[in-house]
Amino acid sequence: MTLLARLTAKILKTRGCWEFTGAKNNKGYGHIGVGGRGTGQILAHRAAYECFVGPIPPGMFVLHHCDNPSCVNPDHLYVGTQKDNIRDAVNRGRHFTPTLPGEGNQNVRVTDKQVEKMRAEYKGRQSPNRPRTGPTLKELAAKYGISLVQTHRIVTGQSR
Numbered sequence: 808m809t810l811l812a813r814l815t816a817k818i819l820k821t822r823g824c825w826e827f828t829g830a831k832n833n834k835g836y837g838h839i840g841v842g843g844r845g846t847g848q849i850l851a852h853r854a855a856y857e858c859f860v861g862p863i864p865p866g867m868f869v870l871h872h873c874d875n876p877s878c879v880n881p882d883h884l885y886v887g888t889q890k891d892n893i894r895d896a897v898n899r900g901r902h903f904t905p906t907l908p909g910e911g912n913q914n915v916r917v918t919d920k921q922v923e924k925m926r927a928e929y930k931g932r933q934s935p936n937r938p939r940t941g942p943t944l945k946e947l948a949a950k951y952g953i954s955l956v957q958t959h960r961i962v963t964g965q966s967r
Contacts, residue, residue, distance in 0.1 A: 811858045814839060814851065814879070824878035827851040835876035855879035856886070868892045874899055917951050922961055925951060929962040 817829035817839065827837030829851065837851030856869045859881035863869060870892055873883040887895070917925070928941050942950065948958040960966035 810839070810841065810854060814854050814858055817851075818855075818879055820880075823880070824873055824875050824883060825855075825880040826875075827855075827877045827879045831877060837877050837879065851877070851879050852884055855881055856884050860884070870895055916953050916957075917961075921951060925958070926962055926964075 817827055817837075819826040819828050827839075829837050829839055831837050838848045839851050839854055841847050841849050850869075852871065853863060853869045856863060863886060866888075867886045868889060868891070869884050870887045871878055871883055872885065873880070875883070878884075925947055929944070929947060944955055944958050944962065947962070948955045951958070953961075957966065
């Protein structure tokens with residue numbers, strides 16, 4: 808039996824999405840065997856794209872317009888780069904990016920302006936030509952509602 812025949816046997820066509828009814832992974836993406844024993848598996852939406860639209864260029868991803876991982880409707884699929892795939896996931900709220908600096912990070916507790924102010928306040932404390940003045944790390948942490956460790960990272964430039 809060909810890949811196309813096996814794939815179409817596992818498609819439930821609804822009004823919009825074509826639901827893949829075969830095996831699915833933990834994220835809801837269908838997968839189907841490429842051929843006989845030992846030939847491996849392919850994601851169902853990639854198989855559908857190849858069967859109904861054409862070859863997928865090397866290194867490219869098959870993305871969903873409909874945001875339904877089990878959909879194999881070729882009208883809902885398009886080819887994009889890894890960057891497109893990540894951007895799409897972020898835009899749909901499905902991708903956590905803890906590496907975003909500053910206010911771009913969804914877990915930020917202090918604004919960029921507060922960081923600048925905190926550094927200026929602490930720098931005034933550490934001036935070698937003047938007596939120590941200004942708040943301590945502990946006082947800054949309490950003032951901005953963040954941990955002592957994070958305060959230290961901010962004022963020393965280890966963190967945004």
